[in-house]
Amino acid sequence: xxxxxxxxxxxxxxxLCMIGTxxxxxxxxAASQNQIAQVKTVSGQVKVERGGGQTSPKPGDLLFExxxxxxxxxxxxxITFIDNTVMSAGPNSEISLEQFTFDSSNFNGSMLTELRKxxxxxxxxxxxxxxxxxxxxxxxxxxxxxxGTRFVVEAMGNQ
Amino acid sequence: xxTLRWATLLLVLGSLGGCAQKQQELFVVLPNPDGTSGAITxxxxxxxxxxxxxxxxxxxxxxxxxPTTSDSAQVQQLFGDALAAQPILPAHFRLYFVLxxxxxxxxxxxxxxxxxxxxxRRPVYQVEVIGYTDTLGEQPYNQQLSLKRAATLRDELVRDxxxxxxxxxxxxxxxxxxxxxxxxxxxxxxxxxEITVR
Numbered sequence: 447x448x449x450x451x452x453x454x455x456x457x458x459x460x461x462l463c464m465i466g467t468x469x470x471x472x473x474x475x476a477a478s479q480n481q482i483a484q485v486k487t488v489s490g491q492v493k494v495e496r497g498g499g500q501t502s503p504k505p506g507d508l509l510f511e512x513x514x515x516x517x518x519x520x521x522x523x524x525i526t527f528i529d530n531t532v533m534s535a536g537p538n539s540e541i542s543l544e545q546f547t548f549d550s551s552n553f554n555g556s557m558l559t560e561l562r563k564x565x566x567x568x569x570x571x572x573x574x575x576x577x578x579x580x581x582x583x584x585x586x587x588x589x590x591x592x593x594g595t596r597f598v599v600e601a602m603g604n605q
Numbered sequence: 606x607x608t609l610r611w612a613t614l615l616l617v618l619g620s621l622g623g624c625a626q627k628q629q630e631l632f633v634v635l636p637n638p639d640g641t642s643g644a645i646t647x648x649x650x651x652x653x654x655x656x657x658x659x660x661x662x663x664x665x666x667x668x669x670x671x672p673t674t675s676d677s678a679q680v681q682q683l684f685g686d687a688l689a690a691q692p693i694l695p696a697h698f699r700l701y702f703v704l705x706x707x708x709x710x711x712x713x714x715x716x717x718x719x720x721x722x723x724x725x726r727r728p729v730y731q732v733e734v735i736g737y738t739d740t741l742g743e744q745p746y747n748q749q750l751s752l753k754r755a756a757t758l759r760d761e762l763v764r765d766x767x768x769x770x771x772x773x774x775x776x777x778x779x780x781x782x783x784x785x786x787x788x789x790x791x792x793x794x795x796x797x798x799e800i801t802v803r
Contacts (some may be wrong), residue, residue, distance in 0.1 A: 484731055484803075486692030506729040522690035526803045528731075530695040536687035550733070551777075567635075567687040569694060570643065587630050587665040588649040595643025596635035597656075598684045 481508035482546040483527040490537070491518030514542045517564065529555055530571035531581070539564020540603070544584070548573055556580045563603025569596045630665035631683070633675045634658065695803035696723050699783070700758065702796040705742070707753040710793075717758075721765055724802050732767070732802050734758050736776040739795040740788050744778055752776025758798050 485507040494503045495514040501507075503515075503523065515523060517539045524534040529548040535541055540562040548555030555573040559566075561583060574581035574592050581592040585601040634642050636659035644657035649670040654663050662675035681688070698720045700713040709717065724730050736755035738747040755774035763769045782795045 484729065486727075486729060487690050489690060522686045524690040524692040526692050526695060526731075530801065530803055532692055532694055534687050534690040534692070536684060536690070539687075565684050565687045567684055567691055569691070571695070574643075585630050585665075587668065588632070588647050588670065590632065591646040591648070593644045593646075595645060596637060597645050598631075598633050598635060598680060598687065600631040600683055602629045 479510045481528065482511055482543065482548070483509040483525045483533075485509065485523065485525050487522070487524035487534070489522045490520035492516070492521045492523045509543060511543060511546050514540065516540050527557070527571060527573075529553070529557075529573045531557070531573060532569040532571070533559070534567045536565035536567075539566065541566060546573075554580075556582075558582045558584060560584045561599055561601050562586065563601050566599045567597075568592070568599075570594050629667070631662065631673070631675075632656065632664070633660060633662040633680055635680065636660070692803075693727055695801060698723070698800040698802070700798050700800065701793060702754050702798070704791065704793075704796065705750070707750065707757045709757070717761065720800055720802070721762060721767075724762070724767060727802070730767075730771055730802060732762070732772040732800065734772065734774045735799045736774070737781065737783070737795060737797050737799070738779050739782070739792040740779045740786055740790050748776055748778035750776075751778045754796075754798050758800070 485503045485505055488503055488505060492503055493516045494501050494509065495516065496510065509525060515535060517523060517535055517537055519537050522534065522536050526532050527546065528550070541564070542560040542562065544560045545556065545558040553572045554576045557573050557580070566583070568583070570581055570592050574594050578593060579591050583590040583592065583599060585599060586603060590599070632645065632647050634645055634656045636642050640659065642657065642659045644655055647654050647656065647663045647670065649665060652670050654670060656663060660675045662673045664671055664673045700716055700720070701710045702708060703710055724732055734755045736751035736753070738751045752774070755776055759769070759772050759774050762772060779795070782792070783797060784792050784794045786792050786795070
């Protein structure tokens with residue numbers, strides 16, 4: 447009886463672990479990707495578009511490369527990237543986190559943020575320090591190269 | 606009556622003119638808390654402009670990049686909502702350890718409170734703790750010691766009520782010293798943990 451229990455228990459643990467792994471894999475659409483930022487503040491209507499789906503972000507949520515943030519007429523959001531870049535957006539804005547890489551052991555990385563329309567405020571972090579041209583912001587009309595600073599951008603977009 | 610109609614028409618034309626003049630894009634460098642600033646390069650087609658002073662600004666009108674002026678009142682008016690949504694800025698701390706131990710120096714034990722309070726005031730947080738050693742002792746031992754120092758700090762933060770899932774730790778041994786030294790040198794400033802809070 448005891449021997450039987452000893453055999454059953456480990457197999458049960460293995461099966462439970464497998465179920466757990468599958469559950470986690472399906473619950474996280476971006477499981478294969480690394481987080482690049484965390485949502486810190488949200489106000490009014492804000493959506494995050496990811497791989498064809500849409501979520502309502504809340505403080506603590508993680509963001510991934512290629513996520514697009516869309517704010518409504520009363521919406522604003524603040525996020526902090528893993529390289530300590532801080533970004534926030536005002537109402538009626540659309541921002542795509544086009545590209546982001548960062549190696550925390552040597553502080554090297556690069557990022558491209560796209561402001562399609564609206565207002566954007568940024569305080570640069572480690573990526574901007576890593577090399578000239580590593581941090582870029584693109585708007586419908588222009589491209590910004592950022593060297594260690596705070597700045598704001600407004601774009602009317604293609605209306 | 607006719608005069609009034611003409612006045613209305615002129616007013617309408619005037620505001621239409623205003624719309625055509627409206628800028629399409631605006632870029633403004635903001636000052637750091639100490640009054641200095643870094644720089645941004647604005648490129649539009651073959652044109653490129655460097656903005657490297659607080660409130661230095663450039664705008665795109667039609668498809669032309671043009672210099673413009675800005676100040677704190679204008680920035681507040683146009684970007685007030687975005688700036689109000691700005692998260693608390695990340696903070697960096699350094700705490701020191703007793704020779705060959707994973708115990709903080711008396712001074713750093715005092716300083717620890719500031720670290721804890723800084724994390725605590727953030728509604729959500731991510732904390733990275735990286736441990737280091739000086740170059741006394743052998744590398745594998747120092748690697749272990751540096752990780753223990755990081756773990757000590759993590760354990761203290763968790764004991765004080767912070768979320769363990771939001772704290773990551775790593776040990777880098779004698780790599781990346783704060784004060785570069787030769788091998789087998791006791792250097793108190795290298796016996797440390799670096800903490801990033803965001």
